[in-house]
Amino acid sequence: MPTPALSSLREEREKNGAGARLRPPRLTRPKFVFIYVRSWLNFCVKIITDERCAGYSYPGHPERPLRILATLELLRHQTELPVEWAEPGRVSDAQILRAHSAEHLARLNEPEDFDADTPFYENIADFARASAAAALAALTAARNGESVFSLMRPPGHHATRDRAMGFCYLNNIAIAVLEAAATGAKRVAVFDFDVHHGNGTETILLNRPGVAFFSIHLYPFYPGTGSANAGNNCFNYPVEPGLPRQDYRATLARALDDLKKFRPDLVAVSAGFDAYVRDPLVQGVLVADDFYWLGQSLRALGVPMFSLLEGGYSRDLPELIFTYLKGVEEK
Numbered sequence: 305m306p307t308p309a310l311s312s313l314r315e316e317r318e319k320n321g322a323g324a325r326l327r328p329p330r331l332t333r334p335k336f337v338f339i340y341v342r343s344w345l346n347f348c349v350k351i352i353t354d355e356r357c358a359g360y361s362y363p364g365h366p367e368r369p370l371r372i373l374a375t376l377e378l379l380r381h382q383t384e385l386p387v388e389w390a391e392p393g394r395v396s397d398a399q400i401l402r403a404h405s406a407e408h409l410a411r412l413n414e415p416e417d418f419d420a421d422t423p424f425y426e427n428i429a430d431f432a433r434a435s436a437a438a439a440l441a442a443l444t445a446a447r448n449g450e451s452v453f454s455l456m457r458p459p460g461h462h463a464t465r466d467r468a469m470g471f472c473y474l475n476n477i478a479i480a481v482l483e484a485a486a487t488g489a490k491r492v493a494v495f496d497f498d499v500h501h502g503n504g505t506e507t508i509l510l511n512r513p514g515v516a517f518f519s520i521h522l523y524p525f526y527p528g529t530g531s532a533n534a535g536n537n538c539f540n541y542p543v544e545p546g547l548p549r550q551d552y553r554a555t556l557a558r559a560l561d562d563l564k565k566f567r568p569d570l571v572a573v574s575a576g577f578d579a580y581v582r583d584p585l586v587q588g589v590l591v592a593d594d595f596y597w598l599g600q601s602l603r604a605l606g607v608p609m610f611s612l613l614e615g616g617y618s619r620d621l622p623e624l625i626f627t628y629l630k631g632v633e634e635k
C-alpha cells in the first residue's frame with residue numbers, strides 16, 4: 305500500500321506526463337581557521353563530478369542521467385565561466401554513520417526496491433557513496449575559499465537516517481554538514497531551495513546544536529512534510545501552489561534574511577532546480593533569472609559556501625545550473 309505522499313508524487317508525474325566526548329575536544333581535535341578570503345587564484349568555479357554517476361537509470365523514472373551529461377557538456381564548452389574539474393574522492397563509513405544508521409547503510413546492498421520512487425539499482429550503494437564523497441570534497445573546497453558545486457547523482461535531501469526515499473539513498477548534505485560540525489565549524493546553515501521539502505535533512509539535523517536548516521518548498525506536495533518549523537533549528541517556508549513568482553521569490557528572500565540572522569560561518573546549499581516554471585514534476589513558478597539571483601544572494605553572504613545538486617527534471621536543467629553558477633560568480 306503506497307503512502308499518501310508517494311502516491312501524490314505519482315499523481316504529479318502522471319498528470320504531467322513525466323513517467324509518472326568526555327575529553328575536552330579543543331585540545332585534541334584538529335583546528336580549522338575559517339578565514340574567508342576568495343583569493344585572486346579562485347576566479348573559477350570548481351565542479352565536483354564523475355560521469356559514472358549517470359550510470360543508473362530506470363525506464364520512465366524522472367531521474368534521467370542524460371540531464372547530468374548534458375550539463376557536463378554545456379559547462380565544458382561554455383567560455384564565460386572558468387571551470388576547474390575535480391573528482392569526488394571517498395567517504396568513510398564513520399562519516400556516513402553520523403547521519404545514517406548502520407542498518408540503513410547495509411540495506412543499500414540488498415537487491416530490493418526501497419519504495420515505488422526509489423528503486424534498487426545494481427551498485428546503488430557505490431553511486432550513493434560517490435555522491436556523498438563529492439559533498440565532502442565540496443565542503444573542503446568551500447573551506448579553501450573556492451566556489452564549488454557538486455554535480456552528482458543520486459540526490460540526497462529526502463533520505464532520512466533509516467530510509468531511502470524520493471530518489472535519495474544517502475543524505476549528502478547532512479553527511480557534509482555533520483563532518484563540518486565534527487571538524488570545527490561552529491554555525492552551519494543549510495539552505496534548501498529544492499521545490500520539495502528536505503524532510504531527510506530536517507530529521508537528521510533536528511535540534512543539532514550549531515546547525516540550522518532553512519527549506520523553501522511548495523506545500524502540500526511530496527513528501528508532505530514541512531508545513532511548519534520543527535524543533536529549535538529547522539525553519540520551513542511552505543509556499544502555496546499557485547502563488548505568483550514574485551511571492552515565491554519574496555519567500556526565498558525572507559528565508560535568506562532569517563539565515564543571515566543565524567550568522568553562519570558556513571553555508572551548505574541543497575540546490576534543486578525543480579521550482580522552475582517548466583519543470584515537469586510540480587507547479588513551479590521560478591525562471592532562470594531567479595536562480596541567478598539565488599546564486600548571487602548566497603555568495604553575498606560572504607562566508608564559505610558549497611552547493612549540491614538535488615532535484616531538477618526539466619530539459620533546461622543544464623542552463624539553470626549554469627545560470628546559478630554565473631550568479632555565484634557574478635558573471
Ligand SMILES: [Zn+2]
Binds near residue numbers: 498499500614616
Ligand atoms: Zn525536488
